[in-house]
Every structure is written in structure tokens, then in C-alpha cells.
Amino acid sequence: MANEAEIPGDVLVALSSLVVAGKSLEEMLRQACEVSITAVHGADEASVLLIESGRPTTYGATSDLPVAADERQYQAESGPCLDSATANEPVIVRDASTDGRWPSLVGMAEEGVRSSLSLPLPLQETSIGALNLYSRRIEAFDESSVPVAQRVAAVAAVAVANAMSYTRAIEAAEGMQRAMESRAVIEQAKGVIMGQVGCDANRAFELLVQQSQHENRKLRELAAELVENAARRAGPSSRGGGR
Numbered sequence: 095m096a097n098e099a100e101i102p103g104d105v106l107v108a109l110s111s112l113v114v115a116g117k118s119l120e121e122m123l124r125q126a127c128e129v130s131i132t133a134v135h136g137a138d139e140a141s142v143l144l145i146e147s148g149r150p151t152t153y154g155a156t157s158d159l160p161v162a163a164d165e166r167q168y169q170a171e172s173g174p175c176l177d178s179a180t181a182n183e184p185v186i187v188r189d190a191s192t193d194g195r196w197p198s199l200v201g202m203a204e205e206g207v208r209s210s211l212s213l214p215l216p217l218q219e220t221s222i223g224a225l226n227l228y229s230r231r232i233e234a235f236d237e238s239s240v241p242v243a244q245r246v247a248a249v250a251a252v253a254v255a256n257a258m259s260y261t262r263a264i265e266a267a268e269g270m271q272r273a274m275e276s277r278a279v280i281e282q283a284k285g286v287i288m289g290q291v292g293c294d295a296n297r298a299f300e301l302l303v304q305q306s307q308h309e310n311r312k313l314r315e316l317a318a319e320l321v322e323n324a325a326r327r328a329g330p331s332s333r334g335g336g337r
Contacts, residue, residue: 163202
């Protein structure tokens with residue numbers, strides 16, 4: 095049985111390395127799962143369940159076994175990891191072959207899971223998922239396993255929150271870059287129209303918008319096509335002038 099009261103120093107060091115820099119969410123949660131196996135006595139495999147748009151998704155699985163165990167629960171729409179995530183409470187399964195609380199446990203036992211411990215990932219007093227620890231032997235976990243596992247789950251939850259913030263920041267930066275590129279090509283398209291029609295910049299933009307609406311096309315897409323066509327037309331004449 096597990097009897098650790100505190101996380102060992104080397105595990106704390108490993109947990110402290112769960113930072114965003116250069117790592118994807120999958121990579122961070124894989125590391126969290128690997129740390130949890132080291133930290134919690136009896137754990138053979140681990141995975142993280144995240145609830146995304148109301149649907150469960152597995153991250154960071156240490157092998158195919160936790161993936162299969164999670165999928166059994168998703169298919170049945172019930173199981174210890176789902177209940178832990180939704181009820182925000184630890185769930186211990188001492189023997190999957192005899193515990194009759196969830197039909198999915200039969201399938202989990204068939205996959206090789208004999209016992210499990212699921213911990214909610216706490217974030218601002220709610221749960222965003224669960225850390226799932228699986229063992230190939232019965233009664234690998236009891237109440238003494240929970241405190242250490244909860245500390246790992248808490249760090250994993252912070253990693254998820256950080257990764258989400260990082261992802262949003264990256265998406266915002268990419269969106270800004272796309273906006274700058276769009277602005278540049280639109281300015282070029284305005285120049286093309288000004289040269290063709292002999293109007294000012296404001297009128298050129300109005301004409302570009304009107305054509306975009308008439309053709310039901312994105313403004314940037316239309317602008318890029320105008321610039322490309324203008325460059326194509328200019329190409330042969332400029333080459334001819336050099337002869």
C-alpha cells in the first residue's frame with residue numbers, strides 16, 4: 095500500500111520543471127503523468143483527462159493501457175475518471191474486476207487495469223479534468239495514496255492553465271501577424287486600384303470593399319489576387335523593356 099506523506103525531493107524538482115517554455119500541452123501532461131508514477135506508490139501507468147467543450151479527451155498517457163482504460167469509460171459515458179472530474183472528488187477503485195459501481199470497469203479489467211486512482215484537476219474551485227493512475231495489481235491504492243497524488247494533480251492543473259494561457263497568447267500573436275499581413279496586402283491592392291482608376295486611397299478602399307461584398311469574398315483574399323494579377327501583368331512588359 096502507498097504510505098508516503100510527502101513528495102520526495104527529486105519528484106518536487108521534476109514537478110517544478112513543468113513549465114510552458116517550448117512545450118506543448120501534451121508534452122507537459124506527459125511529464126506530469128511520468129512524475130505521478132514516480133511519486134505515487136503502486137502506480138504503473140497514468141493519463142490526464144481534460145474536459146473540452148463538454149467532451150473528455152486523454153492527454154499525456156504513459157502507454158496504450160491508460161488510453162484504452164480511458165476510452166472504455168468514454169464509450170460507456172461513465173467511470174471513475176469521469177466521476178472524479180465532474181464531482182471534483184478523488185475516486186479509488188481497489189479491484190476493477192469486482193467493483194460493480196461502473197460497467198466500464200469490466201472493460202478496464204480486460205485491458206489489464208486491476209486498480210485505479212483518479213484525482214480531479216482543481217482550477218479556481220472547479221475541476222477541468224482528472225489525473226488517472228492505473229495499476230496492474232489489485233488494491234494498489236488506498237486513502238494514503240491520495241495526498242501525494244493530489245499535489246501532483248494540483249501542479250498538473252496549473253500546467254494546464256499555463257499552457258492554455260500560453261496557447262491563447264500565441265494565437266493572439268499569430269492573429270496580430272495575420273492582421274499585419276492583411277493590412278499590407280490591402281494597402282498594396284489600394285495602390286493598384288489607385289493606379290488603374292485614378293482615385294485617392296479612400297475611394298480605392300471603398301471600391302475594394304464593394305467588390306469584396308459583391309463577390310462574397312474575404313477582403314484580404316481579393317486584395318491578394320489583385321496584387322498578384324497586377325504583378326503578373328507588369329512582369330512581361332518589364333522584361334521586354336530590358337531587351
